[in-house]
Amino acid sequence: MIHVRLECETDFAGWRQAARRLIGGGIAPRDVMWSVGGAADLFGAGAPLPDDTPAAQFTVPRGFLRLAETAFLHRDRERFGLLYRLLARLRAEPGLLSIAMDSDVARVEGMAKSVRRDIHKMRAFVRFRQVEVAGAEWFVAWFEPEHHILEANAPFFQRRFAGMKWSILTPEASAHWDGETLTFGPGGTRAEAPADDAMETLWRDYYASIFNPARLKISAMKSEMPVKYWRNLPEAALIAPLIADAERRAGEMIAHAATPANPRPHRLEKAALDAEQADGLEALRAQALGCRACPLWAPATQTVFGEGPTDAPVMFVGEQPGDQEDLDGRPFVGPAGRLFDQALQDAGLERARAYVTNAVKHFKFEPRGKRRLHQSPNPVEIRACNTWLAREIALVRPRLVVALGASAAQAVSGRAVRVGESRGRIMPLEGRDALVSVHPSYLLRLPDAEARAREYDRFVADLRLAAPYLAG
Amino acid sequence: MDLRRKLSILADAAKYDASCASSGTTRRDSLSGRGIGSTEGAICHSYAPDGRCISLLKILLTNACAFDCLYCVNRSSSNVPRARFTVAEVVDLTLDFYRRNYIEGLFLSSGIIRSPDYTMEQVVAVARTLRTEHAFRGYIHLKTIPDASPELLAEAGLYADRLSINIELPSETSLKTLAPEKDVRAIRRSMGRMRARIEEAQAEKRAPAFAPAGQSTQMIVGADGMDDRTILATSANLYGAYRLKRVYYSAFSPIPDASRLLPPEPPPLVREHRLYQADWLMRFYGFEPKEIVAEGEGNLALHMDPKLAWALRNRARFPLDVNRAEKGELLRVPGFGRTAVERIIAARRVRAVRLEDLTRLKVPLAKAMPFIVCADHRPGALLDRTDLEVRLAPKPRQLELAL
Ligand code: SF4
Numbered sequence: 107m108i109h110v111r112l113e114c115e116t117d118f119a120g121w122r123q124a125a126r127r128l129i130g131g132g133i134a135p136r137d138v139m140w141s142v143g144g145a146a147d148l149f150g151a152g153a154p155l156p157d158d159t160p161a162a163q164f165t166v167p168r169g170f171l172r173l174a175e176t177a178f179l180h181r182d183r184e185r186f187g188l189l190y191r192l193l194a195r196l197r198a199e200p201g202l203l204s205i206a207m208d209s210d211v212a213r214v215e216g217m218a219k220s221v222r223r224d225i226h227k228m229r230a231f232v233r234f235r236q237v238e239v240a241g242a243e244w245f246v247a248w249f250e251p252e253h254h255i256l257e258a259n260a261p262f263f264q265r266r267f268a269g270m271k272w273s274i275l276t277p278e279a280s281a282h283w284d285g286e287t288l289t290f291g292p293g294g295t296r297a298e299a300p301a302d303d304a305m306e307t308l309w310r311d312y313y314a315s316i317f318n319p320a321r322l323k324i325s326a327m328k329s330e331m332p333v334k335y336w337r338n339l340p341e342a343a344l345i346a347p348l349i350a351d352a353e354r355r356a357g358e359m360i361a362h363a364a365t366p367a368n369p370r371p372h373r374l375e376k377a378a379l380d381a382e383q384a385d386g387l388e389a390l391r392a393q394a395l396g397c398r399a400c401p402l403w404a405p406a407t408q409t410v411f412g413e414g415p416t417d418a419p420v421m422f423v424g425e426q427p428g429d430q431e432d433l434d435g436r437p438f439v440g441p442a443g444r445l446f447d448q449a450l451q452d453a454g455l456e457r458a459r460a461y462v463t464n465a466v467k468h469f470k471f472e473p474r475g476k477r478r479l480h481q482s483p484n485p486v487e488i489r490a491c492n493t494w495l496a497r498e499i500a501l502v503r504p505r506l507v508v509a510l511g512a513s514a515a516q517a518v519s520g521r522a523v524r525v526g527e528s529r530g531r532i533m534p535l536e537g538r539d540a541l542v543s544v545h546p547s548y549l550l551r552l553p554d555a556e557a558r559a560r561e562y563d564r565f566v567a568d569l570r571l572a573a574p575y576l577a578g
Numbered sequence: 579m580d581l582r583r584k585l586s587i588l589a590d591a592a593k594y595d596a597s598c599a600s601s602g603t604t605r606r607d608s609l610s611g612r613g614i615g616s617t618e619g620a621i622c623h624s625y626a627p628d629g630r631c632i633s634l635l636k637i638l639l640t641n642a643c644a645f646d647c648l649y650c651v652n653r654s655s656s657n658v659p660r661a662r663f664t665v666a667e668v669v670d671l672t673l674d675f676y677r678r679n680y681i682e683g684l685f686l687s688s689g690i691i692r693s694p695d696y697t698m699e700q701v702v703a704v705a706r707t708l709r710t711e712h713a714f715r716g717y718i719h720l721k722t723i724p725d726a727s728p729e730l731l732a733e734a735g736l737y738a739d740r741l742s743i744n745i746e747l748p749s750e751t752s753l754k755t756l757a758p759e760k761d762v763r764a765i766r767r768s769m770g771r772m773r774a775r776i777e778e779a780q781a782e783k784r785a786p787a788f789a790p791a792g793q794s795t796q797m798i799v800g801a802d803g804m805d806d807r808t809i810l811a812t813s814a815n816l817y818g819a820y821r822l823k824r825v826y827y828s829a830f831s832p833i834p835d836a837s838r839l840l841p842p843e844p845p846p847l848v849r850e851h852r853l854y855q856a857d858w859l860m861r862f863y864g865f866e867p868k869e870i871v872a873e874g875e876g877n878l879a880l881h882m883d884p885k886l887a888w889a890l891r892n893r894a895r896f897p898l899d900v901n902r903a904e905k906g907e908l909l910r911v912p913g914f915g916r917t918a919v920e921r922i923i924a925a926r927r928v929r930a931v932r933l934e935d936l937t938r939l940k941v942p943l944a945k946a947m948p949f950i951v952c953a954d955h956r957p958g959a960l961l962d963r964t965d966l967e968v969r970l971a972p973k974p975r976q977l978e979l980a981l
Contacts, residue, residue, distance in 0.1 A: 204924040207935035230621045234678045245677065265607035266616040269713075270677060305674050311582050312675075315589035316636060317626035320831045321847060326629025330622065341624055349627050356832070395763070404750070405815045407766040432819070433770035473818030473867075475860075 109139045109152030112186065115254045115278075117142070118178045125190050127155055130162035135194050140186035166196060167203050177217040179254045185217060224252045225259050231335045232263070232274060235303035245272040248299035248338060256281055257290060264288050275299050306340045313341040319352035387416050387501050390494070394467060400490035402468035402483070407432045412463025412498050419575045421461040421504035422446075423495065425513040425545055429478055432469035437462050442547040446510075449546065449562065453569035459576050461502050465509075465517035466491045488517050505538055506575040511545030530568050539575075543568035579661055585671070587661040591641035591652055592687060594833070595744075596796055596826040598622075600633045600682040600717040603739035603791035613713025614676065617739070621682055634685040634719060635675050639663055639700055643689030647746070647757035648840060649801040651833040652689045662691075665703045672708060676716055683717030683739075684708070690723060698726035698734070705737035717791075725764040728771055735775055735788035740823070743768050744796040748812040752802035756840075769793065769820040776821070792823035799853060800846040801830035805876030807867075810856055814867040817860070827853040852878040859885060862916060863909045882971040886912040889949055890967055897961060900936075900952040901926050912970075913945035945970055 108131075110124045121140075128138060139152045174189050192210050196202050205211055234245035245267070251259075256274065260281040263274065273282045275294035282289050327345075336342035391411045397403060410427035413436060422438075430440030438446050450457050466487055471478035483491075495517055499507065509515040515523035518540060528542045544565060552558045601620035608614050622631035640662035641652040651658055663671075672684045686704055690697050701720055708714040720738040722731060735741060743765055747753045750762045772793045779788035795816060797809060813825045829850035830840070856878055859865040863885070870884050871877065872891055879887045889896065889912045898907050900922060908919045918939045922931055930953040937943060948960040948970070960966070 201928040205928055206921040206925060207931075207938035209938075212938050226619070226621070229619070230623050232679050236678070247679070262616075262618065265609050265618070267614060267677070267679075268608040268610075269612055269614040303678060305678055305680075308582060308585060308671070309675065309678070309680050311586050312589050312635065313624065313626065313632070315586045316593045316632060318593045318628050318630075318831055321628040321630075321829070323629030323847070324627055327625040327627055330629075330631065331625040339624065345627055352627065405819070407770045407819060408763055430774075433774050435767070435770075471818070473814040476817055476821050478818045 107137055107139055107152040108133055108155050109141065110155060110186075112140065112142050115142055115181075116179060116257060118175055121178065121186060121189070123161065124155065125193055126161035126163075127159045128190065129164070129194065129197070131155065131159040135187060135191035138187060138190060140183075140190075142183075164197065166193065167200060169203060170196065173203070173214060173218055176221050177214045179221045179258060180217040181253045182217065185214075188213060188217075221253050221255060225255050227332075227335060228255060228259050229262055231331075231339060233303075233338065233340060234272060235300040236305075237300045239271075242271065245270055246299050247272070247274045248294075248296050249274055249276050250338065251276055251278075252334075254278065260288055260290070303340075310341055310344055314344055314348060317348055317352075319348070319355040322349065322352050322356075324349065387498070390497055390501065394494050397467070397494070399493065400468075400487045402466065402470050402487055402491075405471070405473075406468040408435045409467045410435055410437055410464065410469070411467060411494075412437060412461055414461030414463075414502075415459065416461075416502060418459060418461035418502055418504055420459070420506045420508065420572050421463065421499065421502055422508045422510060423514045423518055424462070424464045424510045425547075426464050426466035426483055427469045428480060428547070429469065429471070437464055441550060442545070445546040445549060449566050449569055452566045454573055455569060455576055460572075461498075461504060463495065463498055465495055465514045467494055483513060485516075488513060492517055503538075504575075506532070506541060506572055507535065507538060508541045508543065508569075508572055510543055511548065514545070515542045530564075530571070532571060541568065541571055581667065581671075584661045584663055584667070585637070587659055588638045588641060588663060589636065591638045591658075591689075592636045592685075594651065594828060594831060595636065595685075595687060595721075596630075596828040597685070597719070597742060597794055597824065598631050598633050598636065599794075599824065600719070600739075601791065602823060603717060604787060606715045608713070608715050611713050611715075613715055614673070615683070615715030617682075617715065617717055623680055623682065633682045634717065635672055635681045635683070636685040637663070637668070637671075637687075639668065639686060639688035639697075639704070640691055641689050642691055644692075645690055645757070645759045647760060648837040649746070649756055649798055649830060649833075653837075655837075665700060665707060668704045669707045669712070672716075673712060673714065676714070681716075683714075683719070685719040685721075687721035688723070694723045694726045695730060698723045698730045702730055702734050702737070705734065709737045719791075722768060722772070724761065724768055726768075731768065731771055732775065732788075735772070735779075736786055738789050740791040740794060741772055741789045742794045742796070743772075745812070745816065745825075746796070746798055747802055748797055748804045748809045749802070752804060756802060766819075769795070769816070769822075773820045793820065794822055794824040794826065796826040796828055798830050799827050799850055801840055805871075806849070806853060806856070806878045807871045807876050809853060810860070810867040810870060813857060814860060825857060827857070848880050849878070852880060852884060856884045859888075864906055865910075882967075883912075885910070886945065886970060890970070893961055896949040897951045897957050898949065900931050900950050911946055911949050913942040915941075 108128065112120045177185055177189060188210065192214055195210065202208060203211060206215065228249060228251055232247045232249050234247045237244050237246055256276050256279050263272065264283050271283060271285050273280060275298060278293045280291045280294055282291065394411050395409050397409060410431050424438060427437060428440045428442065431437055447457060466483040470481045470483050472481055507518055509518045512523060512525050515525060519535060523542060525542055525544055529544065532539050532541055549558060549561055549565060552561060599620060603617050605617055607616035620633065622633045624632040626632060641658065642660045642662060643652045644654055646653045646655050668686065675681045676683070686701055688697050688701055705718050705720055708718065718738045719740040719742065720734050722734060722741050722743045724743060745765055746757060746760065753760055753762050772789065775788045776792060779785045797812065799809065816822050816825055827850050829846045856870045859870055860867055869888060872887070878884050889910065898911060905919060905923060908914055908922065909916065918941050921939055925931055925935065932953045933955045936946065947955065948957045948966060950957065
C-alpha cells in the first residue's frame with residue numbers, strides 16, 4: 107500500500123504530480139491510499155512513494171483535466187482515488203470519457219456537476235452587507251459552501267465587484283478584495299460577519315411584493331433554492347408567512363373579482379386622424395393600413411403601400427413585399443429592391459421620379475423556425491388586393507405601367523400572362539401603355555453566374571423602354 | 579410617499595410580467611474600469627414561493643397608465659394605489675441592490691403617462707444614467723412603449739441588453755375587446771424595427787451593440803377564449819417574423835380590482851406549463867407548431883406533456899432503435915432530453931447502449947421504454963396497447979399549500 111499525502115483539500119497540482127509518478131511506478135489504484143495534510147500517519151498503514159519513482163509522460167483525452175479539476179473540489183474524500191482510477195483506466199480505454207453511463211465516469215461527472223452547481227449557487231446566494239472599515243465602505247458576506255469552491259470562485263466576484271472592496275467569509279477559508287488584489291485567508295465564523303444591512307428591509311419588501319400569491323409552487327422554489335441555503339438569505343424569513351397568507355389573498359382576489367371602474371380614469375388625448383385632410387392617395391394609403399380583405403394581413407407586420415410622386419409618369423408594380431419590406435413598411439427595400447435600384451440606374455432611370463408598388467400589399471410567408479419562407483399569393487388574394495392597386499393607378503394616372511413578374515402582370519391586366527412571351531414590348535392597356543418584365547427576385551434565384559448576367563442585361567434592356575416616359 | 583411604499587406598489591404592479599431572464603448578452607465585467615457589474619451566466623438570486631426566479635429588480639417606473647386594458651391591474655379605471663419613481667430612485671435602488679448581490683440588473687417597465695414618447699424618454703433616462711454616469715455593467719432589460727419614436731428606441735437599444743414589447747394577447751380580436759387602446763400593428767411595427775436594428779448591429783462589426791440579448795415578448799393565457807393552437811401559431815409567427823429570443827406565456831392571474839369581463843378563476847398554471855413545453859419543442863426539438871396540437875383539437879392535453887401526447891398519436895413512427903436512429907428522431911422520444919440524446923450518440927460510437935445505461939443518464943424509463951429498442955430491450959406489444967396512455971400519463975397531484 108502506497109500512501110500519498112496532499113497539501114490541502116484543493117491541492118490539485120499535488121495530486122497530478124503524484125498520479126504521474128504512481129502511473130510511472132505501475133501502481134494499481136487499489137494499492138493507493140490518499141490523505142490530506144497532517145504529519146502523523148493516522149492509520150499507520152502505507153509507505154510513501156519511493157523518491158526515485160519516475161513521473162510517467164503521457165497525454166490524457168481532451169476534457170479530462172477540466173473535469174478532474176472541477177470534481178477535485180468536491181468534499182468527498184474518495185475523489186482522489188476515484189480520479190486516479192479513472193486516469194489509470196483511460197490509458198487502456200481512450201474512449202472512456204464519452205461513455206457517460208460508465209459508473210466511474212458517471213460518478214466523477216456527478217461530482218463535477220455538484221461542484222458546478224455549488225459554484226453557481228454561491229454566485230447566486232452570497233449576500234453582502236456593508237460595513238465601515240477605516241472610514242471606507244467594505245462589503246462582507248458569510249457563506250457556507252458545500253464543497254471547496256471559494257478559491258476557484260473568488261475571481262468571479264472580483265470581475266463583478268471590481269469597483270468595491272469586499273470579503274467573503276466561509277468556515278474553511280476567506281477571500282478578500284481591496285480594489286487591487288485578491289487574497290485568501292483562514293476561515294471564520296458567522297459572528298465575524300455583519301448581522302444586518304440597511305438595504306435588507308427594502309430587499310424584503312421587494313421580495314414580498316414580487317411574489318404572486320395566486321401561483322403558489324413551493325416545490326419549484328425549493329428545488330432551485332434548497333433549504334440549506336436559507337439561513338443566510340435575508341429574504342428567506344418571509345417564505346413561511348407569505349405561503350401561509352397566500353391562500354387567503356388569492357381567495358380574496360377571486361371573491362372580490364369585479365370592482366366598479368374608477369369614475370375618473372385618465373385617458374390619452376387621441377390624436378385626430380389627419381387622413382381626411384390629406385389628398386386622395388394619402389387617404390387611400392391610410393385606409394389600406396387597416397385592410398382585412400384577405401387573410402394575408404393577419405400574420406404580417408404591416409401593409410406595404412406604394413410610394414413615389416402622386417403624378418409619376420411611370421408606375422412599377424412588383425408581386426408582393428418580402429421579409430425586409432414587411433419590417434420596413436416600404437416597397438422594394440430588400441435584396442430584390444437593391445437589385446432593382448441597380449438595374450434602374452444601369453437603364454438610366456431615376457427611381458425617385460417613378461411610383462413603386464406591389465400587386466399584393468402584405469407579405470405572404472410560412473414561419474419556419476426563425477425564418478419566414480416566402481410564398482406566392484394565390485389568385486383570390488391577388489384579386490382581393492386589386493382594389494388598392496386599381497385605385498392607385500386611377501389616382502396616379504401613370505402613362506406607363508411596368509409589371510414585374512407574372513403575378514404583377516396578372517394583377518395589372520386581369521388575366522394570366524406568360525412573361526416570356528410578352529416581355530420587352532410596349533402594349534396598350536386601357537388607355538395607357540403597359541410593359542411586362544421579370545421580377546428582380548427571379549434574377550436572384552438563378553444559380554449560375556453566367557445566366558444571371560445574361561438575364562440581368564435583358565432586364566435592364568426591358569427597363570430602358572420606360573426611359574422616354576420618364577424623360578418627358 | 580416613502581421609498582418603501584413606492585417599491586412595494588411598483589414591484590407588486592410588475593409581478594404579472596413573466597419574463598425574468600438575464601441571459602444571452604455580451605460578456606462584460608468591471609475589472610478594467612471604475613464601474614460595477616458583469617454579465618457572466620444568468621444567475622437567479624432568489625426564488626419566490628410561486629417558484630419563479632428573481633434575477634432582476636423588476637419594477638415599473640410608474641403604475642399610473644392612460645390606457646384601460648382590462649386584464650391589467652394598472653389600467654386607468656382601476657382603483658389601485660398609484661406611485662411613481664424618480665429616475666434617480668430607480669438608479670440608486672438598482673446599484674444598491676446590485677452591490678449586495680441581490681440581483682443581476684434591472685427590468686424596467688412602465689405605465690404609459692402623458693404620451694408614449696414622454697414615457698419612453700423616462701425609461702431610457704434610467705438606463706442612460708446607469709450606463710454613462712455609473713458605468714453599470716450589469717444586465718438591463720427595458721420594456722419599450724408601443725410606437726414610441728424610432729430615435730428613442732434606437733437609444734434604448736444602446737443601453738439595454740434586451741428589449742421587449744408585450745404582444746399581450748394571441749389574437750387581434752381579443753386585444754380589441756380587452757385592450758381597446760392598444761394597437762397590435764403598432765406593437766408589430768416596433769418589433770419589426772427592433773429586429774431590423776438588432777440585425778444591423780450584428781452585421782456591422784464595429785457598430786455599437788444594439789440590444790445584444792435580443793427581444794422577447796409576453797402573451798397572457800386564459801384571459802380570452804383563444805385556444806393553444808392559436809397561441810402556438812402566434813408564437814411561431816413572432817419567432818419567424820421578429821427573431822424573438824423568447825415568448826413568455828403568463829397564465830392570466832386574477833388581479834385585485836378586476837374588471838367584470840374577466841374570468842374570476844385561479845390561473846391556468848398547468849396550461850401555461852404545457853405551452854412552455856410546446857414552445858420548447860418548436861425551438862429546440864424541430865417540431866412544427868401544427869403537429870404539436872392534435873388534429874381536430876384546439877388545446878394541448880393537460881394530463882401529459884406534449885411530446886408524449888405527440889408520440890402516442892404517432893405510434894407508427896416507433897419504436898426507434900436507440901443505437902441507430904438519427905439525432906432528430908431520438909429527440910422525439912418521450913423522456914429523452916437534449917443532453918441524454920447527445921450522450922447516447924457519443925457513447926454508441928464506442929459500444930452498444932443498453933437499458934441500464936439509460937437509467938444512468940436519468941432518462942425516465944417507464945415513459946421511454948414503449949417507444950425504443952436497444953441492445954437488451956424491445957417494446958413488443960407494449961406500443962400497441964390501447965391502455966398505454968393511461969399507463970403513461972402521470973396521476974394528478976395534490977395542490978401545493980404547505981411548506
Ligand atoms: S394583401 Fe391586400 S387585400 Fe389582402 S389584406 Fe393585405 S392589403 Fe388587403
